[in-house]
Each structure stands twice: as C-alpha cells, then as structure tokens.
Amino acid sequence: MPDITTLPSYPLPQDEDLGVEVIPSHPLGVKPSGNALLATSNLRSAIGTWQLLPDELILMLLECLDGASLLAFGRTCKAFYAFTRAEELWKSLFIRCSPESFTWRGTWRSTYLNLPASKVPVVDCSNLYSDVLYRPFNCAHIVMDPYVTKIPKRNQIPRLPDLSPEEFHEKWADRPFILTEPIKDWPVYKNWTVGHLLSKYGQEKFRAEAVDWVLRTYGDYMADNVDESPLYLFDRNFVSKMGLAVGPPSETPDAAYWPPSCFAEDFFSVLGDERPARRWLIVGPERSGSKFHKDPNATSAWNAVLRGPKYWIMFPSGDKQDPPPGVFVSDDQSEVTSPLSIAEWLLTFHAEARRTAGCMEGICGEGEILHVPSGWWHLVVNLEPSVAITQNFMPRAHLCAALDFLSNKSDQVSGFKKTVQNPYQKFIDGMQDAHPELLQQAQEELQRKAEGKKRKWDDIVHGKAQDAEEQDAGGFSFGFGDDGSDVEVP
Template structure:
C-alpha cells in the first residue's frame, strides 16, 4: 500500500467538494426551511428541530414510517445494520467513498464518524503546509554552514561542529553514514517556533494535527523536536516513536523513503524486527542496507505494509505506535516533531502509567511523568482528563474497540432476546423519501 497524498492550504478555509475521482463535485445548497420538521403547535409551523439532511431517523420511526429507505440497498438491505457497519470498517477511504456514492441509504452508513476517525490513524503525506515556512525557503546545507559553522550538533554518538559534519556528509562512503539528529536545534539556532500559523515564526506545526496535549507540561515536557540532516543512505532503522506519541516529519531538502507497519500485541512485527513482550523495545539487528537486501521484498508483501517517498516540501504523518524505517534517497534536511493528539490521550496515559521502563526524554527532575501529566491535565482541561481516563479504563480491560463495546456483551452482562448495538433507521413522510436511489 502506498502512502496517500493530501493537499492542505493553511491560508484558506474554503475547499471544493471532490468526488471519488478527485474532480470538483456539484455544490449542494440545502434550504434551511426544508430541513425543519413541521410542528403545528408552533407559531410558524416549524420547530427548532432540524431534519437530518440525508433523511435519517432513529430506528423507532420504522413502526410508523410508510417506507424504509434501506430496502433500496439491493442485497445489503438484508444485512443487519451492525454487520454492515462491521463490513465498512474493513474499507479504506477511497472504497468507503465509492460505496457511499451508490445510494443515499448506504451514503448515510458511510458517514459514521467512527469509520473516518479510525482511518485518520493511518500514515499520510501533506504537500502544502511546509512550503509556507520561512526555513523551507531559505535553508540549504550551504546556508546553514555559513550561519552555524561552529555550532555543535549531535550526530548519533558524537557532537560535531556543523562544518565538520557537512564535510563528512559530503565525502562519506560509509554504508550507513552518521545521521545528524539534534534535539536542541531551536535553542542553538535561536529559531522562533509558533504553535499555529505565524509568518513571523521560522516554522509552525501543520494545523491539521491539532493541539499537542504534552504542551500542558510546559518546560517539563519530554524531548519532542529534532533537526535531521544526512547524506544518501543515512536514516533510521525500525523503531516506534517514544511515549506513545504521534509525529510529523517535514522534508525541507532532499527526499526520504518510508516503510511502515501498524503494531499491536496481536500483529507480528515486520520481518527481521524483534519486539519485547510489552511492545516497548524494538530491536533490528541489521543495518538499513542489510535489512533492505534481506527482508524488503518479504516486508512489502506483509499485510499492513505502507510505503512511500516523502519529497522536498512535503510532510509525513507518523501515527502513534507504528513501526517505521526511514532512508534518505539523497542528501536531506528535515524537521520532525512528536505530539499527543486528543484522540490518543488514553493511550499516552496508559504508556506513562504501565511502561515506566520505556519512558524517555523527560528531565531527571520529573520523577513520575504519569502523575505530572494527570495533574496538568486536571489543571488545564479536567473534561479532557476524564475523557482520557475513560479511554484508559477501556484499554486496561482489554482494549475493546467501539464496535465491540456497542455489540458484544461483557462476561458480566446478561444477554437477553433483544439485539444489542445501534441501528440506522431510514424512513420518510414525503414523496421525495420514497425515491429509489
């Protein structure tokens, strides 16, 4: 599977609707009056309750509705709602769009928020945000050496002046060249970084990733951003990002090859990769070149494999928990940053509580990162903390997904004759709703 490419324009909030082939679709104007349910008990003949734009109603309306639009779904009309939703969970974004385009009833099923939320946890590439950064427009190895020649940066296990590293980078014939990977570059280079779009800053995170919940830790947050410079053949062997974080990796110069795999206790690691029982430690005993020669072909055929090239001016999203190997295809400069998105707050809490031996990046004065994170969330956003604790409780009980929660009883629940789960009801009270798609 190749990485999906998405466009994002940080300067505009107006977007055309695209159809499944990428062409602009017809704009649809909804008449607000037509979406109001009529109520003879009100002065104007309409209540403040709006109809669903797709004419979806709770399943209880099936008792009185003259028509159930789901009957127009062909063979899918006989499939129970719960099973249909479970089938949709196996589709990727493009197939989900195609399926929903077949008729109005199925379109309503594909609008289920849980389906799209799950898809967002996969890797993807954005092609626009980085190109607005001042550092993208000005940085090159020559410009950096001119300005920071004597500044020391960390290249794996050594600290070298930038001029020394660039000289090594230019002339190295090593099979696995040293990789400059510096966590303090913002301070060393006196850069201005904004948390949102700010053309006075040197760069800012792409806005689509939302807020970083580790920001509540202030100066006590773990290491989270790095400058990455390296020649072709340099890169990083298989690993997962620290502390259950997600990440973005923006290429300012050059290009990078990525190969990635999802992870869970029930999924084996990529070929040639060994993982500890708690999933916290990842070991790849081979160099990048050796792994590519010995396991690359097999890995590409492994279910779940996602690969792609992130080119100059693009940024790649790395979901939390995904194994990834990165290889520079040419001399490259990049910035990467780790973050905790809202949807992963429960996973972050679980990691900090249960995998203390694998926590990294915190300063020595932080004795209990879990307690610190809980206290700061309670101070800044108690509602979000409660949301995270609820998710933590779910994960601690075995990590049942939303589908299982809705449809599968626990061992302590009594199963009765009524079906569990949720249903979509399709009914109508006018001629338009009886139209067969």
C-alpha cells in the same frame, strides 16, 4: 475532504551505459566468501591458528585493541591488514575519544590516524574471501532504486494537499499520510539548504548520534564517507542554538516554521517546560536514516522534508500484529533487535515486507510533510543529502494510549529531564487543570479496556467449564458419564 494527489516519481542516478548503478570493487579487492570455492589461493591460509576462528569472532577480538595495536596487528600479513581496515573498529575508537578539533579525511581510520588520502597504502587483498568484510562495503553501495520504486498500489501512503484539524481528528489520526502544501510557506523551507546551514551555522555544534561536531565538520563527513550506516545528525536543541522563533505566524511574526494546523493539538504542552523532548533538526547524507522503531511515549509525529526526498516504509502495531519482517521484539517491547543496517534489512527483508499485510510505503519529497501515527513501526532512509525537521505530538485520538504508556511502561518513558519525577502524575495533574473532561473520557476508556481484557481472560480460563454446566446432554464435560464405564479418555 481534500483530493488525493498523484503519487510522484523520484528517479535516481543510473549508469548511462548499463541503465543501472554498478557496485564498485572493494578498495582492497576483498570478495564474498563464495568466490573461494573456485579460488586457487586464499590469503586466510596465512593466518595460522586464527583460521579456526570465524571472521565474526576475529573482528570481535580486534575490538579489544587500541589504535597502535591494530596497526601492529595489521602489519603481520595481508589478511589481517584487511581485517584491521574494518571501518567500525576505527569508528568505535574515534568516538570513544573524539577530539575537540580534527579534520575529517574520508574514513574513520584515516581521520583517527590523521592520514591524508595520499598516505593511505594500497594493499592488494584480492585473494581474501570474507562475507564479514565484504558485506559492509556492499551495503554501502547498494542501488536504492529497486526498493523505493514500483510501490504496489495497496501499499502507497495517501497524499493530500492539506487537512483541517477536524478532518484529521475524524478520519486520519490513525493513518499515515503525506501533505504536499502546508510547509511551502515556511521561511526555513525557502531558505534552508545544506550550503545555507553551513555558511550560517558552520561553527555551531550539533548532535550527530554519539558525537557533538561543529556543523562544518559534519558537512565534510556528509560529502565524503563510505559508511554502511552513515552518521545521522539528530539535534533536539537546534531551536535555541540557531535562535529560531517557532509558532503560528499570527502569534509569532518572525516565525521560522510552525506545525500545520491539523497537527497543532498537543496535550503534552500541559507540562510546559517539563514536557519531554519533542522536536529535532535532522540532517544526513544519502543512505542515512533510522531503522525500524516506534516514536517515544506513544506520541504521534510529523516529519517535514526541506531538502532531499525520504523513503518511508511503515507498519501498524497491536496485540495481534506481528512486528515488521526481520524485527524481533521482547515481550514487553522494551528491546528491539533488527539487522545492523538499513541496507542489510532492504537486501534481506524488503521483498517479504512489501507482501506483508498492513505495509505502507511512500516517498516524502521536498516541501512535503509525513504523518506517523502513534504506535506505528517505521523505517526511513534518505535518497539524497537531506535536511528535515520533525516533531512529536499527542493528539486527542491517542491520549488514552499515552496515559496507558506513561502509567504501565514507566521504565520505557523517555525524553524527560532528569529533574522530572513521576511524569505520569505530572501529566495527570496538568490535564486535570487544563482539560478535565478529556482526561476523564480517556481514563474511562482505559478502564473499559482493562475490564474487557479481564473478561476475555475469565472466558479463556473458566468459560468452557461454565458453559458445560448450562448445556444440554451431548455438550463437552470433564466427567466420564454416568454409565459406570471405565473407557479411556483420549
């Protein structure tokens, strides 16, 4: 087995005088609501009957307005000007009718209105006290260093130079880990910087959450935004868009990249062109990332970092395992509720999460690749502008879990083309043709688990009563005894 290498450190920029990063003042001077306790005046007093409404409800009502109405509303007083400057309002408007061509101007409001920075008015709202308005700004400027450093030894994700397929299947398929060597031979690792991608593919459109932007525009956004949750480029069609060849070098001489050998086995490949989406190009600025989630269809995944380190925090899942702190899941696990942003989760729940059993943390640096086992919760945040490639796969260790998911959670199956009907049956048919013995083993394992659950339920419902009939005197009984007494049963 390979040796575990030393955990590296990734120092973040600090203020030279204070030794820590300092959150700047809000651009309009808005302050947290607690400051109102000692204030001599409050701009909120000028909004009349609207004072009866909490700030959250005011913003919800403003979401119903179009751009022209927001501008008019914001001209009524300084307080409402501050409310109508909320970036989420303008982001929603812009995405709803995103133009084919535009210039990114640093904020969603300025971009929507096509306002250069010189024409954005500076309004002093320093006597307005609102957590709702201040929190997104604060979250957009939190210092990451306290959350991503001094990881407790028990939490550290193991770091290995490489793994063979046999080592992976025998010992590591259910564990997160970071490999430090395999992707350093990839041509894309040697060549792909943000600048290289912009120069070669700058006019190509890529998917960034709910929008399709040319890469050049997204590059402008990366370099200049103030978002609490920066827009994340996550494109599943990048291989065809960029004309890449993917595969082992021995079979694909001009390959741009290939999965490390320990991740090569992928049983979804039996579906051929009908398999679900599996690989994505990921590009994002500092602070962008993904909130807690599990990968789709009970698959495992690897995430290869080409530029910019990523911080990961992960938790196993299971019938007896609670979701991560601050994450709430419906009974069928189809709906996940968590804080609005990664920064808000870090501020509120990170300390508790670090103390929670099963927590795993690590920083995956440039030229390294991280393994996400099937079913593991994970949150990831970029510590610098980042370029990465990720791919989902189904190894034999999780074949049973995938069959169970496809069969019993069909409403949660994702990534398949709309033309694919009954993915579960198609997968069964494909496995029967290509790997009948493995399919039979997985189905037998599922049957054993189902029978085990049924026995456990029978024990819960009937066990005590059955045991009572077999026990000697003194055992528990629902009867009142044979002495004819009418003593109350507590």
